[in-house]
Amino acid sequence: MRYFAAFLLLFAFAFALPACAQKKTTTQKVKIKKAPKKTVAAKAPIKPLAEPGPVLTFERTPCFGTCPAYTMQVFADGHVAYEGRRGVPMMGSKELKLPASAVTDMLNQAREAHFEQFQARYSQNTTDLPSTIIGVRQPNGKLKTVVLEEGAPENVRQFFTYIGNQLDTLAQLNTATPSADR
Template identity: 85%
Template sequence: MRYFAAFLLLLAFGFALPACAQNPKKTTTQKVKIKKIPKKTVAAKAPVTAKSEAAPVLTFERTPCFGTCPAYTMQLFADGRVAYEGRRGVPMLGTKELKLPASAVADLLRQAKEARFEQFQDRYSQNTTDLPSTIIAVRQPNGQLKTVVLEEGAPENVRQLFTYISNQLDTLAKLSTAVPSADR
């Protein structure tokens, strides 16, 4: 009996709903009074921050593997700030704020530009299942991030840049060894 009553109620509601939707006089809306803001308030300026300071200029990430590979992420800012997150297999776990000289960040970006990072493929992989990835993203002059994922099978110039950046940042992350292997 309960199911039959529920069915009748649903059926009645189903017929009433289209009727309400077709007749706008039956629906009620509230008018909201909009208060005008004086122009002086709108013209107030927020503190000026450079777009380049707000966004990372380089992001570096090592992904985990089935073994004990170090897994961490670093976001480098032009002024030398480094947002670090150690996930697994690293001496510093969790999030930390690290610091590099701004000149070191500029050097990493210069190395990427000289290697023609913007022309690298998006991914270098030969589909081996247990390899960690090293991911580098560099902010381009147009503001977009160019991201490259390296597992294996990259040309020599790509491996050299990844090794250089890895060595610099592995030292900052206090890893005892810098590891991209030579067969990548």
């Protein structure tokens, strides 16, 4: 029975193929004009973008309580892209400004704290803790991100507290959240 079905399919295909081949297709030849060659004495060097991205990112995540939740992207010139998500005085997207010297100070603190050696996550798997997430652009151009919930060594906690205090003030929060003090 299988052979018969295969034979019928082959037979139908054999009759359909010539019918498909008989359809005439029209093609038009299009002449393409070549653009005249331009001579350029010297190309100007491509300038890199002044700010390819944020040099520092900061986020406070929500909890089941009233923890403030917001994100910030800090650029080298002090421009800050802020988004208030929950439990903060400024809700929604805002453009904020820091002195460029403050950004430089935060990056210097990251270097002095050896941010590049921090673990990617400090957590002891306790539920309902807010996280503080900091990303710092490294010399190779990549953004290294560290998540802090609890159980971090003293130097990590101090750095997170320093950055948190700087950016909480900008976000108009009066006190740092508990996750920065762990």
